[in-house]
Amino acid sequence: MTLPRYRDPAAPVPDRVRDLLGRMTLTEKVGQVNQRMYGWHAYERAAGGHRLTEAFRAEVAAFGGMGALYGLQRADAWSGVGFADGLDAVDGAAMAARVQRHVRETTRLGIPVLLVEEMPHGHQALDGTVLPVNLSVGATWDPELYAQAAAAAGAELRSRGAHVALVSALDLVRDPRWGRAEECFGEDPYLAARLTEALVEGAREAGVGVVLKHFAGQGATVGGRNSAATELGARELHEIHLVAARAGVAAGASGVMAAYNEFDGLPCVASRYLLTEVLRERWGFDGLVMADGGAIDRLVRLTDDPVTAGALALDAGCDLSLWDACFPRLAEAVERGLLSEEALDTAVARVLTAKFRLGLFDEDPPGPDPDGAGARDAAPGRDRGPDAPEVPSVAARAWDAGDVGERIARASITLLAHDGAVLPLSPSAGRIAVIGPNADSVEQQIGDYTAPQRPGSGVTVLQGVRAAVAPGTEVVHARGCELVGDDRGGLPEAVAAAAGASVAVLVLGGSSARSRTTAFDDNGAAVAGSGAAPGMTCGEGVDLADVSLPAGQRALLDAVAATGTPVVVVLVQGRPHALPDLRDRAGAVLSAWYPGPRGGRAVADVLFGVHEPRGRLPVSVPRSSAQLPVFHNGKDHRYRGYVDESHQPRHAFGHGLAYTDVEYGTPRLSASRVAADAPDLTCRVAVRNTGDRAAVETVQLYLRRLSGGSSWPRVRELRGFVRLSLAPGERAEAVFAVGRDTLSSLDRDLAWVVEPGTVALGTGPASDRTLEARLDITAPSR
Template sequence: MTVAVPRYRDPAAPVPERVRDLLGRMTLAEKVGQLNQRMYGWHAYERTPDGHRLTDAFRAEVAAFDGMGALYGLQRADAWSGVGFGEGLDARDGALTAAAVQRHVVDGTRLGIPVLLVEEMPHGHQALDGTVLPVNLAAGATWDPELYADAVAGAAAELRARGAHVALVSALDLVRDPRWGRSEECFAEDPYLAARMTEALVAGARRAGVAVVLKHFAGQGATVGGRNSAATELGHRELHEIHLAAARAGVAAGAAGVMAAYNEFDGVPCVANRYLLTGLLREEWGFDGVVMADGTAIDRLVRLTGDPVSAAAMALDAGCDLSLWDDCFPRLGEAVDRGLVSGRALDAAVARVLTLKFRLGLFERPVPEAGPGPGAARELGVLGERIARASVTLLVHEGGALPLSRAARRIAVLGPNADSVAQQIGDYTAPQRPGDGVTVLEGIRAAAGPDTEVVCARGCELVGDDVSRVAEAARLAAGADVAVLVLGGSSARTPDTAFEANGAAVTVAGAPSGMTCGEGVDLADLSLPPAQRALLAAVSATGTPVVVVLVQGRPHALPEFEAPVRAVLSAWYPGPQGGRAVAQVLFGDAEPRGRLPVSVPRSAAHLPVFYHGKDHRYRGYVDQRATPRYAFGHGLSYTSVEYGAPRLSRTRVSVDAPRLTCRVAVRNTGARPADETVQLYVRRLSGGATWPRVRELRGFARLRLAPGERADAVFEVDAETLASVGRDLRLVVEPGAVELETGPASDRTRGVRLEITDSESNET
């Protein structure tokens, strides 16, 4: 007798039919289980003398709902989870344990629904022996989405080979206030650049068969005072003009989910904000993916509702599908029984989670096949180093101090970030094996000439005002041909770091901490700490040429240097191989091609300094200049480059057919190759629904020019280039006059006027 296969088990059936069939077979408890991600993944296994086994706690969690929707962080390793090499999962054990999880859930439950294995992939899979990439701010500094997409594809392949299916990646937040400790997780201060990098992120992950959940929706980078998870004062227009561009791009590129942010919008927490999660995301944008809560965010709603069942109902009704570590969401069954939320709303959320599982092919392949081997890891490491090299940004260059000479007699490498891999890899990073990575000191020693002596001194600690070792460092600098001073910040967590329930670092004003950046580490003062400033002054006073390298996760405020500095480079947490990448740029083996994805302020008192503020013709402060120290898009090279004026194929277009070509001639007038990022900005001169912004990035192109070579950067201008947020908060091309500007940075542009008319008949 032939037993009929349930429709949901038929791989040839359309996904909507499989979902409907499975939903119809589920109990209320099973449905609620699919919406929960309550367990920390590292509590699901334990080490035994024979390897790893699933814990009783994991088995009980599965039994409670006869299934499990998602399991977060099975392979996460860091100071917060307490997972290290002694008890954690390496690549082989990770794949085996993931397979054991799936077998237990599929074989041991009534319906056999596979579990989503969700992992952090902020800059590489956050797991033991996962390849660590430079942080997002470094990726943004490359202005190279294609390179970033390749690296993401490699990281996602590593994640998938270890049995995971969903990657959580920060992409939607913008650096509106660099005092915010999570600035390193942002691509840029600019919505256009962030949108292009987000598209690349989604595309790269999808190449490896990994679903991406984009963090955080929406406006988290706009918190007041740069304080983590604090209030926002966003209006609807700024939300749409600035904070939704990356989310729109990511959704259009095929993101599987978004994570609701901690902050509120218009006074309503994002995880309970129906306007954001349903009205905008689902109804207006047509998004059919999963909305995930941020860690314990639903539990915070109890302050509004008074009880956990009502909090769960509030989040579900708003459009949240999947919890993260919350105690409230497991009580959704009670919410249905009490009439606080409808069974239909519950089914809709469950359907979205099941749809993702079907789309990922988990019912047919819950356990991954053998993944990429060591060769793929080496290739990904090379891509990470390429990102690091491309992100190094030359801010100051005077007197031809760079490239460094291999004929130098002695080079002094000084500073608290000179010889630390931990301080160049950023937050959300798993423990590294001893000896892995290349520090800046090690990179310089390897790159220097055979007769060059490289001497080193720490000089001072990363934070504080202890200057007891400054004199020793200055003495070494005085006897050197050049001093490379490696300063900046660190997001390195230690076993002594205290944590919030959601993993954010706990920091208290005045308490000693080696962290100056990272989640929960917000600064009031953006300047370098006192001891670092004293070290810089003492070394510069020796008269030895000084090159400053800033290893950092946020733009530190840089006033006018009181002492002479020949060159300043920014290396945004460049990853384990970042020291070699920095050395290659210092010695001229690679041209500096990074461009600032953020504006660098003169001090915290000058904030905000993002380049695309509203154009109210503000005159600035009386006592100080209001401009940034270095503008968005800025970045120098070892050669000189000359830009012509932009040339348009037409100077008048209609709102119905706004198509034209913009060209700009760029010539390398120096003696070294140029790797130039040509930038296109739009500046509204008249018309429009709202007060215009100073200028807005709408395109960029990369040119490689030999000495003396001239080439055109070509931009195809269309509706997407010229669109702005109209009165109804939708993107529209509005009539009026704009200026198309091109140049090497936002503060060095040349423009040409373009008229946008109401009707096509007026085009010329």
């Protein structure tokens, strides 16, 4: 029997898509652009395991198939899924196989389902490895390390039968009051672009497609207010907020997710300018555009009609819905003349193309399901070809992902301030006091959007310190205060612990830990205020007007410092909290961001000098909320500052100290003048470790336009970074290739070009500590 063309794995993907599309009814087409079911509603616990629900079977039958199923294995407080009723790694693989089997066997065309999972910092599923949050990844300034983490997390996801990972990568921390700051790689577009590339490349190595979110500008909402308005011009959008998306698309991302926020009066999911003109026509992107959860339904406020709202989003360039009630009615939109069937075909073709590219049609069909309820079937196999990378076994990938997560945690820990004496700690310190609301909580160091953890898993900072000390060294603990509020009842115990210690490690910061008592919006965001998100100080929906540390934590710091015991402050946080000058109260200050389950061991390794501090700030740390925004690459209008407070950050973007001293020379350019059409040269800078300990130094390259260009220049722009490992006394050179990408800027037509003028190329250890060399860029030679 001759197979249909779409079933022929040797046929080109466009031919297979065309053949399949030509066989589909209008109802089947609408089914392929829908992703309205929560995955945890597709199964239920039954005798001996789990089984498909009648709701899932009805959804498949209603549309003759299913485009995508979101979050089959998602587990968290919002979904209500936990160990009692959810899917572990083996059950998850079996249920994924059961979903595919049902759809293939009960529908006319047997089109497989795209299984879509959240991978915010590891697969958000039971027993999924939790990685440090993206802000922690940003602090590593290490794309190679992150690519390994993305590959390990992707292998976990793929081993459980899923195909697509949803990952926040495109948002920037332009205002740290925004609760989703932890999901960003930082405030800078260049750094975010390099890490986005690493994410896409690592996941692709594991055979997983990535949908990048959120497109676009969501990190620029006014006042740091979640899902609120943005006031972006087109130039700011392209210069800052589209850079990472452009890099991710070029690296091979499978899709982007249209954000909730608006641009120029229209929500992104309805913006033809963003989704078609920029993404498709200018960048040549041929992947998927997915709506954020319920975003299409929000358009009903504009259209007064869900059918028209669905047509508006699809016509703008959205291909795949998420949890909405509008896209299921697209057949009605076609019948009413609100949408052409050709436009619908275009979206369907993109969904089918993604399925063919990811190999769904060529996976080995799942085996028989003898009892239909709970047998632990093998995960669906895949003919990946002789040169494709192997997907690790469940046991192997769990170890690999956890190990690379711990390496990220260590690499991200940033030494913000140091008196040169208190660190590193001695394992034989006599007595160490570990104090604070974040000292002994795995839950508070793993960030938002994490699945429930097995009891006893992970390593807290207190546990990490206890494991690191020598026999005979006593480690005492006191909580001191609550995470939020101004409760001071624990201060006497904390003071007593610190007073008799050689050093006090004070673990402060925030928490994004959700609980069953947290109130949630219909899209899963925590509802802040009035105690609806108890204990949360960060996370989606948890925006702060004041990013200072809570009053109780500040009082604890003052009380412990007043004992005279040397103090080391460790900030476990998901956003940069505003910091006062702590030199009179703390000998050292470190930021650990949310370092993941094993973060306590990583913190201890740096505290005791087992590993040198090498993190660099991916964000600027403000002095107070009153001075926000405070990012490093604003427009250069030579502002003189406030009367009552400095407008400069407490710690600048790129800042990070070591336990040694590193000396920088002046950058040397291979040419002082280049033509705009032939701008290739090199920039070299000598770096020397003048101390007696090893250092891992991140040498940064910034561009500053002095004259020329199509628009007003920025204060500085990150354009490169190189990591050097330096032994005590060692001297090395950081070498930067300077070409079009380094020197380009947006012209009047919003195209990236090298424009004539004079620029300064600066190198140094942070954005506020650079030495510069001038470069003249002349008009094209021809």
